[in-house]
Amino acid sequence: MNVIKKGVFFGGKARVAIIDIKEIVNEEIKIHDLTPLSAAALGRTMAVGAYISNNLKNADSTFSVTVKGGGILGAVVVAGNGGNCIRGYIENPHGDLPLKSDGHLDVGGGIGKEGFITVIKDFGLKEPYMGRCELVSGEIAEDFTKYLHTSEGINSAVALGVRLDSDGCKAAGGIIVEALPGLSEDELFMTEDIMSNFTNVSEVLEKMNPEEIFDFYFSHLDAESYDEEEITLKCNCGKEKIENTLRSLGKEECREILKENGKIEILCHFCEKKYIYGEKEVEKLWE
Ligand SMILES: [Zn+2]
Incomplete structure (x- = not known):
């Protein structure tokens, strides 16, 4: 099942969202005939989409996030509504590049960094909200961190990852932590320390489910967790x-x-x- 698990820690002064969308990425690989590189780029952006979707308070609200950096993959577009439904595509699903020297997929190279991450949220009011921010690396996580900071005033740490082998996607999703008002220097330092475990977040997601990740890394820190919610891959065409x-x-x-x-x-x-x-x-x- 594709899920988002949320909770707070440090007595409500920090918030965490743990996202597992492995099955969605496997479906997307089949629908769009994705290469590992395009699957990683789309999968990371869909994890961002799952987070935005779940943060919209109203199921009727809609959103889109577009990442376009001039690389060979073209634009990545993820859209959805406030009811935990997401959908996505990538302009060049067959785009491919050699692995980086550390053996990782070169998502930043595929996306490019000469461009923007753009988020539109429509709450059904007169004007939709639009936030836009220049890309940092095209690796998505850093770009979304900067977007959250500059456009929404949220201090966050974002880890995103998609793990693939020849059979498809083994793990996909991410962990997003937000610092809320009142977080002390020490607590911030501890939060950064926890996040350092997630530099290869897809490895963590392959071994543990979101519930287990919350219990292991956050539950001892004056924490409270909320029920998991299911994320659904759903198109709205018709x-x-x-x-x-x-x-x-x-x-x-x-x-x-x-x-x-x-x-x-x-x-x-x-x-x-x-x-x-x-x-x-x-x-x-x-x-
Ligand atoms: Zn459709």
């Missing part, structure tokens, strides 16, 4: 949405495409579902 898009395209434009191609094909980037409309179906849209 006939109604596609037909609205076609309607907004206009009757003449649609007829033009039909004349050229004999049909209108719309592909959902998130789930790769193809919607095909022939002349009859298109005419029906304006009946």
Whole structure:
């Protein structure tokens, strides 16, 4: 099961979220035919998406996070709602690079760092919230840490990881700790010390589930934990949405495409579902 486990420690002066989305990453590998490199980039960003989704208070609120740094993988896009539903895609799912000298996948090289991480949250108010921040390394974790600090004023430590072998994803997710007001120097130091265990967070996630990670690393620190919540991979595309898009395209434009191609094909980037409309179906849209 894909889950997020949250809790507080140091008497409520720090917050932790532990995310396990191994199964989602395995599904995404199948849907998009991802290389290990693109699976790592998308998987890390989806862990960020799971965290944002779970932080939205209302299930009807929506969000998207886009990481685009000019590298060979192109943009990574993750979207979802406040009901723990996420979806994602990567522009170049077949992008690949040699491993780094330490044997790790070169996610930073694949994403590039000449660009931005952009987060949009729509709470159903007049204007959606948008935060944007220049990339640090393209490795996602550092980029999201900086985003949280500069755009949302949150001091955090973010560890993200995806572990793969020839059979697919063995572990994926992350651990995000936020410092809340009142955290002392000593407590901050201890928090940094705990986070140093998560430099290879996917290794930790492969050995322990989020419950066990919380118990082992945080539960002795005046902590309180909340029930795990399930994270679901779910697309929001569907006939109604596609037909609205076609309607907004206009009757003449649609007829033009039909004349050229004999049909209108719309592909959902998130789930790769193809919607095909022939002349009859298109005419029906304006009946
Ligand atoms: Zn879809």
